[in-house]
Amino acid sequence: xxxxxxxxxxxxxxxxxxxxxxxxxxxxxxxxxxxxxxxxxxxxxxxxxxxxxxxxxxxxxxxxxxxxxxxxxxxxxxxxxxxxxxxxxxxxxxxxxxxxxxxxxxxxxxxxxxxxxxxxxxxxxxxxxxxxxxxxxxxxxxxxxxxxxxxxxxxxxxxxxxxxxxxxxxxx
Amino acid sequence: xxxxxxxxxxxxxxxxxxxxxxxxxxxxxxxxxxxxxxxxxxxxxxxxxxxxxxxxxxxxxxxxxxxxxxxxxxxxxxxxxxxxxxxxxxxxxxxxxxxxxxxxxxxxxxxxxxxxxxxxxxxxxxxxxxxxxxxxxxxxxxxxxxxxxxxxxxxxxxxxxxxxxxxxxxxxxxxxxxxxxxxxxxxxxxxxxxxxxxxxxxxxxxxxxxxxxxxxxxxxxxxxxxxxxxxxxxxxxxxxxxxxxxxxxxxxxxxxxxxxxxxxxxxxxxxxxxxxxxxxxxxxxxxxxxxxxxxxxxxxxxxxxxxxxxxxxxxxxxxxxxxxxxxxxxxxxxxxxxxxxxxxxxxxxxxxxxxxxxxxxxxxxxxxxxxxxxxxxxxxxxxxxxxxxxxxxxxxxxxxxxxxxxxxxxxxxxxxxxxxxxxxxxxxxxxxxxxxxxxxxxxxxxxxxxxxxxxxxxxxxxxxxxxxxxxxxxxxxxxxxxxxxxxxxxxxxxxxxxxxxxxxxxxxxxxxxxxxxxxxxxxxxxxxxxxxxxxxxxxxxxxxxxxxxxxxxxxxxxxxxxxxxxxxxxxxxxxxxxxxxxxxxxxxxxxxxxxxxxxxxxxxxxxxxxxxxxxxxxxxxxxxxxxxxxxxxxxxxxxxxx
Numbered sequence: 001x002x003x004x005x006x007x008x009x010x011x012x013x014x015x016x017x018x019x020x021x022x023x024x025x026x027x028x029x030x031x032x033x034x035x036x037x038x039x040x041x042x043x044x045x046x047x048x049x050x051x052x053x054x055x056x057x058x059x060x061x062x063x064x065x066x067x068x069x070x071x072x073x074x075x076x077x078x079x080x081x082x083x084x085x086x087x088x089x090x091x092x093x094x095x096x097x098x099x100x101x102x103x104x105x106x107x108x109x110x111x112x113x114x115x116x117x118x119x120x121x122x123x124x125x126x127x128x129x130x131x132x133x134x135x136x137x138x139x140x141x142x143x144x145x146x147x148x149x150x151x152x153x154x155x156x157x158x159x160x161x162x163x164x165x166x167x168x169x170x171x172x
Numbered sequence: 173x174x175x176x177x178x179x180x181x182x183x184x185x186x187x188x189x190x191x192x193x194x195x196x197x198x199x200x201x202x203x204x205x206x207x208x209x210x211x212x213x214x215x216x217x218x219x220x221x222x223x224x225x226x227x228x229x230x231x232x233x234x235x236x237x238x239x240x241x242x243x244x245x246x247x248x249x250x251x252x253x254x255x256x257x258x259x260x261x262x263x264x265x266x267x268x269x270x271x272x273x274x275x276x277x278x279x280x281x282x283x284x285x286x287x288x289x290x291x292x293x294x295x296x297x298x299x300x301x302x303x304x305x306x307x308x309x310x311x312x313x314x315x316x317x318x319x320x321x322x323x324x325x326x327x328x329x330x331x332x333x334x335x336x337x338x339x340x341x342x343x344x345x346x347x348x349x350x351x352x353x354x355x356x357x358x359x360x361x362x363x364x365x366x367x368x369x370x371x372x373x374x375x376x377x378x379x380x381x382x383x384x385x386x387x388x389x390x391x392x393x394x395x396x397x398x399x400x401x402x403x404x405x406x407x408x409x410x411x412x413x414x415x416x417x418x419x420x421x422x423x424x425x426x427x428x429x430x431x432x433x434x435x436x437x438x439x440x441x442x443x444x445x446x447x448x449x450x451x452x453x454x455x456x457x458x459x460x461x462x463x464x465x466x467x468x469x470x471x472x473x474x475x476x477x478x479x480x481x482x483x484x485x486x487x488x489x490x491x492x493x494x495x496x497x498x499x500x501x502x503x504x505x506x507x508x509x510x511x512x513x514x515x516x517x518x519x520x521x522x523x524x525x526x527x528x529x530x531x532x533x534x535x536x537x538x539x540x541x542x543x544x545x546x547x548x549x550x551x552x553x554x555x556x557x558x559x560x561x562x563x564x565x566x567x568x569x570x571x572x573x574x575x576x577x578x579x580x581x582x583x584x585x586x587x588x589x590x591x592x593x594x595x596x597x598x599x600x601x602x603x604x605x606x607x608x609x610x611x612x613x614x615x616x617x618x619x620x621x622x623x624x625x626x627x628x629x630x631x632x633x634x635x636x637x638x639x640x641x642x643x644x645x646x647x648x649x650x651x652x653x654x655x656x657x658x659x660x661x662x663x664x665x666x667x668x669x670x671x672x673x674x675x676x677x678x679x680x681x682x683x684x685x686x687x688x689x690x691x692x693x694x695x696x697x698x699x700x701x702x703x704x705x706x707x708x709x710x711x712x713x714x715x716x717x718x719x720x721x722x723x724x725x726x727x728x729x730x731x732x733x734x735x736x737x738x739x740x741x742x743x744x745x746x747x748x749x750x751x752x753x754x755x756x757x758x759x760x761x762x763x764x765x766x767x768x769x770x771x772x773x774x775x776x777x778x779x780x781x782x783x784x785x786x787x788x789x790x791x792x793x794x795x796x797x798x799x800x801x802x803x804x805x806x807x808x809x810x811x812x813x814x
Binding site for chain 2: 044047051052101134142145149
């Protein structure tokens with residue numbers, strides 16, 4: 001029992017350290033605050049995959065409590081999130097294993113769903129249409145970036161099996 | 173019934189497709205964020221090292237003051253030359269006009285030939301030539317500098333600009349020798365002209381490869397449109413900074429015969445650059461920032477050309493006599509004429525070096541070693557005191573090329589894209605529209621990274637950052653090992669990651685996330701312990717001669733740029749050689765001031781053994797290059813050259 005407790009403690013500490021490290025990268029003035037616009041990047045870089053909608057909910061939870069402390073003179077009245085508010089929220093998210101990363105096979109299935117002709121690839125137009133018009137649409141920049149790695153310039157198609165395989169290697 | 177179910181089927185299908193799309197978008201954004209984190213980490217490394225470098229400057233400036241105030245008259249030869257070197261830096265004569273006009277431009281020179289007074293077509297000629305990578309002949313450079321000096325001397329310290337509806341006004345930030353960024357701005361925004369006014373807010377030179385060309389283009393536009401082009405001095409418009417950050421090297425490489433003259437001219441021209449512009453008496457445009465005691469009235473009547481370099485602060489009067497030639501001259505008589513008062517000096521340094529921060533108050537800018545960190549309250553006070561609306565400044569690299577803070581009162585604009593490395597940041601410029609409301613325009617010049625994926629671009633930025641981190645570590649290797657040993661009293665060869673991070677931060681004096689950097693930097697970690705004796709991953713090496721002791725190697729790597737500056741000052745005729753006596757005397761002072769524990773005899777030995785002692789003179793560039801840092805990838809190319 002004691003061991004479990006210890007390893008639980010250690011795990012908590014590890015998680016906290018991970019969160020603090022990611023937070024630090026965006027904490028430009030080393031004063032334990034980050035611009036609210038960077039929160040999405042921080043949360044995702046910790047391995048979570050919330051959708052845009054889920055992200056907004058998370059931030060609203062955090063920001064609402066932030067608004068009341070906006071009146072504090074020290075800080076500028078802009079959207080800043082303090083580490084002391086972010087840390088407990090993020091620890092909970094990680095411990096509860098919310099917004100888990102998407103497993104490779106599910107991703108493959110998703111591409112196959114979009115591949116209505118079942119040909120093993122998507123045309124550039126198909127992918128662009130889906131990514132920029134459906135779901136939580138990409139910005140033009142996001143679309144271009146994805147295409148730069150995913151598009152096979154000779155056939156103008158996205159060989160999604162190969163693409164996924166490459167991305168998995170990249171990430172590791 | 174058939175219709176209904178087919179509609180339902182379509183609905184379900186598109187619902188599935190939407191879900192699939194969201195999944196993919198979701199996943200991709202996660203991937204992007206992890207890459208963005210790495211890119212930011214790399215940027216933070218670049219930034220910390222850049223600012224730490226600037227802090228080293230303070231030490232150098234102190235050293236110069238130390239040399240001037242405290243050397244003794246024991247060694248007659250060295251003392252004369254050493255004293256002369258500093259006094260002379262301010263008294264070096266510039267070539268008279270006739271001499272310049274007599275510099276011959278050979279027929280074989282196919283670059284642009286300028287006629288003075290310059291016209292718009294001359295500038296176009298210049299731009300086209302630079303696009304073809306041509307180099308402007310030294311004679312035209314010198315003539316241009318002469319003309320520019322005349323124009324600048326007419327200008328007040330803070331130049332007033334009145335905005336008019338019929339003329340556009342564009343403000344650009346740091347360019348740092350990035351000619352392609354300058355051309356990109358001109359392409360997007362049009363060339364400077366009577367209707368298209370520009371303010372360039374300092375730091376035209378250093379770091380980039382084309383500082384000379386950038387400067388020539390800016391200066392020539394100034395000559396052609398003196399009422400519509402405004403150039404403010406930045407902290408890099410400083411001849412000693414140039415020695416440290418690359419412009420001097422660029423000049424000496426491009427202008428082997430006349431480089432020295434060009435450098436001396438530049439020294440002077442820099443000091444005549446105005447320190448700011450003020451638009452409609454409401455918007456102040458300066459390079460760095462302000463401090464709580466910033467006083468425009470003082471700044472307006474300073475003799476700005478007395479500010480030679482941030483590395484040569486005014487000497488305090490301590491009653492020490494200087495031997496100048498054969499006469500004893502009291503220090504005060506030299507300083508009074510040539511120096512600013514301490515107050516004036518501070519006012520100028522703050523304008524050129526300060527950075528805004530969200531913390532209230534005004535604090536010494538310890539990262540940079542000059543200027544202040546100023547908070548929103550300082551901004552409000554200074555703006556109110558002088559009835560200003562906002563300050564537009566530069567000086568700091570921003571990922572998006574610009575930044576707004578202090579409730580919209582401070583705007584930062586930075587125009588050198590990819591400043592640290594390809595892919596590191598965007599550049600931006602500002603256009604002031606109706607009622608002087610700023611509009612921001614961004615860009616990023618993308619030569620090398622065109623066609624590279626996001627992942628590849630981040631890899632490039634990251635490996636560059638780790639490369640310079642490695643260089644910094646290698647120059648402090650023995651101090652690092654000593655610090656590690658402190659945490660390992662029983663000599664087990666390992667220390668906890670926590671202790672490793674503490675020790676590394678102490679020694680390197682860089683506040684970076686060492687706990688997370690640890691696994692990327694050290695060779696072996698076991699169970700949360702660093703086997704520090706196994707060393708660092710991908711460490712660069714120094715290709716030093718065998719006789720050199722490791723302490724010497726480290727010192728020469730660590731203080732390389734400072735030593736270069738010092739040697740260059742001593743080398744008055746820019747020949748690349750200084751006398752062995754001067755070398756020894758300078759080394760003695762240097763090692764005592766910087767607390768370096770190397771016997772003077774050893775350095776002497778080295779110079780002799782490296783066969784650099786050419787009849788009592790030492791080729792200091794060769795001396796320093798012998799201790800160059802080589803990275804693993806470069807090592808192979810070095811080998812093949814031999």
